[in-house]
Amino acid sequence: DIVMTQTPLSLSVTPGQPASISCKSSQSLLHSDGKTHLYWYLQKPGQPPRLLIYEVSNRFSGVPDRFSGSGSGTDFTLRISRVEAEDVGVYYCMQSIQFPPLTFGGGTKVEIK
């Protein structure tokens, strides 16, 4: 199984400041179809996860442009350009290149200072 490792475990950010979360996979997520199967989800307190970013850098419908994703191969980053209070929650990366199983990172908790 592909292991997804997220850092840091938690992050405390001042509103308006940037934030960055790293996700590393144990194997390359680049498929022969040219796509890289890395996704980011945000789970706000008491809610189900919701999709933020698909295929490394594509924002899902309705996701604010302060969220961006980058990376390739085995190293990926989610960036929030200016953190807002509504961005608190746990962020998860997920891979789908090797299925089954789908695997998630352990999560990064973002809180506001």
Added chain:
Amino acid sequence: EVQLAESGGGLVQPGGSLRLSCAASGFTFSDHYMDWVRQAPGKGLEWVGRTRNKGRSYTTEYAASVKGRFIISRDDSKNSLYLQMNSLKTEDTAVYYCARVRWGDYGHFDYWGQGTLVTVSS
């Protein structure tokens, strides 16, 4: 609007069985693969299993932790997804989410239900 609504959670004793349901609306259910994902209290997300669509003969896949105990099925006429959980263990205690898969086996989850809590305890 895509909506997924789980039901059927509750308290069950170790070794017991429970059946979860997920009612889908707002999209063509029969077109999509559908998954179950769970989250133990205070823990991260764990993929449980998948049912593919009619075009892929409704084939299923399971996580190693539930294989042989859980069965995923669907009824396209009722826009419903099911998770039959047998031989339940205390470590199966979790919120169970159904999720819609976008773009097949290399795809991802674009919509999730609110989840239903399953507690396995004596």
